[in-house]
Amino acid sequence: MEQETLFDRIGGMDAVNAAVDIFYNKVLADESINHFFSNTDVKNQAGKQKAFLAYAFGCPMGYTGKSMKEAHAHMDITEAHFNTVADYLVSSLEELNVPGNMIDEVVAIAMSTKNDIVGN
Numbered sequence: 794m795e796q797e798t799l800f801d802r803i804g805g806m807d808a809v810n811a812a813v814d815i816f817y818n819k820v821l822a823d824e825s826i827n828h829f830f831s832n833t834d835v836k837n838q839a840g841k842q843k844a845f846l847a848y849a850f851g852c853p854m855g856y857t858g859k860s861m862k863e864a865h866a867h868m869d870i871t872e873a874h875f876n877t878v879a880d881y882l883v884s885s886l887e888e889l890n891v892p893g894n895m896i897d898e899v900v901a902i903a904m905s906t907k908n909d910i911v912g913n
């Protein structure tokens with residue numbers, strides 16, 4: 794039998810929508826990282842936030858946005874910034890009662906982007 798994708802097992806677009814509000818409230822409330830998002834175009838924000846989470850959930854529909862290197866170029870994101878965002882991703886999914894083994898899969902995807910995002 795074909796294995797369902799991580800995205801489907803987490804709950805698909807419904808899970809992305811549920812996680813977006815919780816995750817971004819945490820990110821935007823944290824003064825150590827919210828300045829990164831101060832210039833984010835409000836009109837595009839919801840779409841980019843969803844793209845962020847869909848990417849972290851394994852993006853089965855195929856990701857058509859910028860590469861992670863391009864999307865985060867010249868932002869001077871440090872390892873500490875990255876780990877803060879990754880921690881909020883985990884705590885948001887915990888609040889939504891996503892099972893630990895699936896959270897581990899999300900963390901593995903997030904960590905695979907670290908070299909392209911940090912110090913770029």
Ligand code: HEM
Nearest residue numbers: 826829830833834841844845848858859864874875878903
């Ligand atoms: C967990 C790893 C991460 C993933 C999977 C991720 C994913 C994404 C995606 C998919 C986009 C949209 C790209 C586009 O099509 O334009 C994006 C944009 C962005 N990301 Fe990340 N990101 C990660 C980590 C971070 C971190 C650590 C920061 C800052 C602390 C950050 C800040 C931003 C900002 C400011 C934008 C641009 C928003 C805009 O264009 O207005 N990201 N990210």
